[in-house]
Amino acid sequence: MREWVITNGIGGFASSTDIGMNTRRYHGMLIASLNPPGLRKLILSKVDESIEIGGTKYNLYTNESQGKISDGYKYIEKFEKYIIPIYTYKIKNVIVEKSICMMYGKNTVAIVYRVVNQKAKAKLLLTPIVNFRDFHSLTHDLEFKYKQKIYRDKVTLDFGENKGKINICVQGSKYIEHKNDIFYSMYYEKEEKRGFEAEENHAVPGTFEVEIKPNEDKEITFLCSLEGEYGSTIEELSRLSGSKIIENEKRRINAEVKESKLLENKYLPIEDEEKQSYIDLVNKYIIASDNFIVYRPSMNSHTLIAGYPWFLDWGRDTLISFEGILLISKRFEIAKQVLLMLANSIKQGLVPNGFDEYDMHPLYNSVDASLLFFEAVYKYLIYTGDYKFVKENLYHRMIKIIDNYLDGINLDNNNIRFDEKTYLISSGTLDTQNTWMDAKVNGVPVTPRNGKAVEINALWYNALKIMQELSKKFLKIGRQFEYGMLAQNVQKSFIRRFYNPYKKCLYDVLGDDLIRPNQIFAISTSFTVLDCDKDMAKEVFVTVTQKLLNKYGLQTLANGEKGFVSVYEGSPEKRDSSYHQGITWPWLLGEYYNALKNMIKAEKNEANKQRLKHTLMQFKLNVASTFTYEITNGNTIGSICEIYDSVLPTHGKGAIAQCWSIAEIFRILLDKEE
Numbered sequence: 178m179r180e181w182v183i184t185n186g187i188g189g190f191a192s193s194t195d196i197g198m199n200t201r202r203y204h205g206m207l208i209a210s211l212n213p214p215g216l217r218k219l220i221l222s223k224v225d226e227s228i229e230i231g232g233t234k235y236n237l238y239t240n241e242s243q244g245k246i247s248d249g250y251k252y253i254e255k256f257e258k259y260i261i262p263i264y265t266y267k268i269k270n271v272i273v274e275k276s277i278c279m280m281y282g283k284n285t286v287a288i289v290y291r292v293v294n295q296k297a298k299a300k301l302l303l304t305p306i307v308n309f310r311d312f313h314s315l316t317h318d319l320e321f322k323y324k325q326k327i328y329r330d331k332v333t334l335d336f337g338e339n340k341g342k343i344n345i346c347v348q349g350s351k352y353i354e355h356k357n358d359i360f361y362s363m364y365y366e367k368e369e370k371r372g373f374e375a376e377e378n379h380a381v382p383g384t385f386e387v388e389i390k391p392n393e394d395k396e397i398t399f400l401c402s403l404e405g406e407y408g409s410t411i412e413e414l415s416r417l418s419g420s421k422i423i424e425n426e427k428r429r430i431n432a433e434v435k436e437s438k439l440l441e442n443k444y445l446p447i448e449d450e451e452k453q454s455y456i457d458l459v460n461k462y463i464i465a466s467d468n469f470i471v472y473r474p475s476m477n478s479h480t481l482i483a484g485y486p487w488f489l490d491w492g493r494d495t496l497i498s499f500e501g502i503l504l505i506s507k508r509f510e511i512a513k514q515v516l517l518m519l520a521n522s523i524k525q526g527l528v529p530n531g532f533d534e535y536d537m538h539p540l541y542n543s544v545d546a547s548l549l550f551f552e553a554v555y556k557y558l559i560y561t562g563d564y565k566f567v568k569e570n571l572y573h574r575m576i577k578i579i580d581n582y583l584d585g586i587n588l589d590n591n592n593i594r595f596d597e598k599t600y601l602i603s604s605g606t607l608d609t610q611n612t613w614m615d616a617k618v619n620g621v622p623v624t625p626r627n628g629k630a631v632e633i634n635a636l637w638y639n640a641l642k643i644m645q646e647l648s649k650k651f652l653k654i655g656r657q658f659e660y661g662m663l664a665q666n667v668q669k670s671f672i673r674r675f676y677n678p679y680k681k682c683l684y685d686v687l688g689d690d691l692i693r694p695n696q697i698f699a700i701s702t703s704f705t706v707l708d709c710d711k712d713m714a715k716e717v718f719v720t721v722t723q724k725l726l727n728k729y730g731l732q733t734l735a736n737g738e739k740g741f742v743s744v745y746e747g748s749p750e751k752r753d754s755s756y757h758q759g760i761t762w763p764w765l766l767g768e769y770y771n772a773l774k775n776m777i778k779a780e781k782n783e784a785n786k787q788r789l790k791h792t793l794m795q796f797k798l799n800v801a802s803t804f805t806y807e808i809t810n811g812n813t814i815g816s817i818c819e820i821y822d823s824v825l826p827t828h829g830k831g832a833i834a835q836c837w838s839i840a841e842i843f844r845i846l847l848d849k850e851e
Contacts, residue, residue: 188214675716
């Protein structure tokens with residue numbers, strides 16, 4: 178079964194499988210965000226549909242419970258997911274088409290049925306299966322406490338002051354209330370495979386009945402919404418048109434495609450046979466990237482969700498995804514909002530690494546988010562030339578980040594220290610994980626990277642060089658000289674200390690010679706700490722290529738190294754133990770791509786340059802072949818997963834839709850500058 182996800186722009190989403198059976202606790206038709214983009218609740222698990230034709234009832238739904246699977250999937254004639262998911266069922270001479278769409282900016286879902294009845298009288302039965310729980314948890318209640326207020330074709334389910342109200346409407350229907358009806362033991366196969374509890378109970382409040390005449394082509398809209406600021410009253414809900422919601426969503430996405438300008442003549446391939454493929458690619462990119470852009474009202478700003486179904490917005494992920502999600506699509510106003518939001522949240526020189534799901538409190542457990550901020554600002558300037566915005570809003574904050582890193586930071590036990598002898602940055606403790614390889618098992622770091630980590634110091638050099646450039650631009654000559662001298666000392670120290678001549682690569686952390694992909698940052702940033710025309714940089718690139726690169730990404734540890742794990746599976750502890758111990762991550766292809774372009778730019782020998790250009794072309798073709806197939810036929814229809822196994826990696830794992838996977842893959846595919 179393949180999965181899909183659609184979103185509402187405020188952190189809520191709907192997600193399920195191509196046969197309509199929920200296999201995760203995170204699957205549902207309405208996962209609402211009560212404090213956007215967080216505090217997410219499962220509201221509507223699914224709608225179980227049946228149709229009566231000539232007195233015979235046919236169940237179209239598919240669920241697994243107590244060892245039995247209902248077989249509504251056998252009536253599915255077609256499933257497709259472009260902007261929205263659409264199921265087509267065929268029962269005798271009746272066609273039922275079901276389209277699912279979220280109302281943008283609202284915790285409202287519309288499920289639109291089109292029933293084409295060719296002969297006999299029929300009746301469509303729609304039974305909502307509801308809950309009101311935290312989307313990370315499961316419900317085992319044997320009694321659901323709520324009150325129903327019925328208005329013939331609509332109903333309000335009041336779960337009390339501590340939760341809220343669910344409004345459901347099916348225009349032109351008759352609602353039949355169920356008394357104390359519970360769906361017992363809905364089983365989630367994916368949860369059991371992940372080592373978690375895999376069954377829960379839901380409430381079944383009633384059934385909507387809709388009569389369909391012989392030879393009638395009828396549209397029926399099922400609407401479900403939360404009562405309140407980010408939902409609709411029952412009166413407002415009854416006035417909504419499901420087909421209009423779908424039309425508005427298609428119009429909104431098409432406007433984004435147009436505003437991206439990626440379909441202008443200067444971007445379109447010259448060859449006619451390639452144009453349609455490129456147009457399809459752009460549309461898939463805009464649809465996929467749009468899912469991650471959400472609004473955070475408390476900060477009056479947009480932000481980026483790191484991944485579905487379980488992540489919120491993380492600073493590190495946002496900044497790595499920044500160019501691929503916001504800049505290549507020319508979402509420049511949103512890009513400014515994101516930079517301002519992060520800048521306004523800086524504390525003691527640290528850009529927040531995330532926000533709490535429940536109270537929105539910023540979290541500062543990161544040494545790299547602040548350094549990645551400099552790269553995002555620099556990329557923003559490359560795309561927009563908007564130095565005025567940076568000078569007035571960001572430059573002075575960037576100065577404070579550098580000052581804090583020089584003085585030392587211990588917020589959230591980060592233990593960030595500047596070594597005055599080596600000019601390098603050290604961070605973390607034996608118990609603190611503050612780089613992107615942050616997995617722990619029972620409180621113990623799996624990949625302890627405390628000390629002087631390679632990518633942190635590559636980013637530290639890059640940040641200093643960017644500040645040197647900005648200070649020159651803003652006529653801050655003293656700072657320009659200060660940052661330039663500091664960067665020069667960092668570079669000399671880095672080259673002297675990080676090079677591992679025995680493995681012809683860079684130490685991952687000083688004192689740790691395991692071959693990991695983090696060394697790629699030394700040749701992938703805008704200002705590389707290694708000169709890309711020197712042998713050391715070339716050796717790093719060759720080692721990463723030979724030891725870590727596969728078609729789905731870079732492995733987090735080379736085969737044969739101590740602790741290498743190639744398959745991500747099993748209990749939470751087992752999976753966390755393998756997360757950064759050899760598993761493949763697609764987003765790292767973006768850093769590899771940057772490095773390859775930097776190598777071409779630096780190469781002075783024309784023959785070598787041409788060989789590198791051929792390598793780049795082949796690399797892009799391989800990425801295109803792998804991921805255009807993946808986004809259509811992979812585990813998640815219309816998106817790219819978080820991780821892949823490193824032995825025959827054919828099935829996406831981890832988060833089903835990952836922001837930086839989409840950002841970096843499409844940045845590679847849509848980049849015309851070679």
